[in-house]
Amino acid sequence: DTAVSQTPKYLVTQMGNDKSIKCEQNLGHDTMYWYKQDSKKFLKIMFSYNNKELIINETVPNRFSPKSPDKAHLNLHINSLELGDSAVYFCASSQDSSGSFKETQYFGPGTRLLVL
């Protein structure tokens, strides 16, 4: 019973390509997130969605476009991949729907993206 799942787990691609990462949560949560963890292991928020609506876009380049078809899914599409996009991308979800941020976030297993 996977709570937060991501596909693919590994993604190796050439610079300039377009790729997507999918995320699904079966916890009934209202809020979903994308985080990027770089080679120095620093985990940084990219996007937050609450009930399918974008709440936070943390100065992420336009090449990154999240899409939430329903509140259980938050996909991440990346155009024109660059070498610097190589990182681990984590999806997460939480019950919080008020913005007051009292709820625990549950993380997916991560997608390891390598751009060559």
Added chain:
Amino acid sequence: GQNIDQPTEMTATEGAIVQINCTYQTSGFNGLFWYQQHAGEAPTFLSYNVLDGLEEKGRFSSFLSRSKGYSYLLLKELQMKDSASYLCAGGNDYKLSFGAGTTVTVRA
């Protein structure tokens, strides 16, 4: 700002106690979280403090002082499986702001 600082590395012996400190400069944090992340895995939730004081959960405890912008995670009776990175994070406005993490190595 929301600068979050924690030590980079700590080493301790099996069975010992280790305290990981976290300081932050922020306005509007609604709570302070601690996550554990084993190498190659996702972060998993350990503890959450919204009020000042100590929260105890088995071998792990977390403390918060909002006025001092200070928290710590206390790991007791260390086990080899506790070797991991421990991430301090402040939460507000639909996001968590993470520190760089403290890598704890437990030695036999």
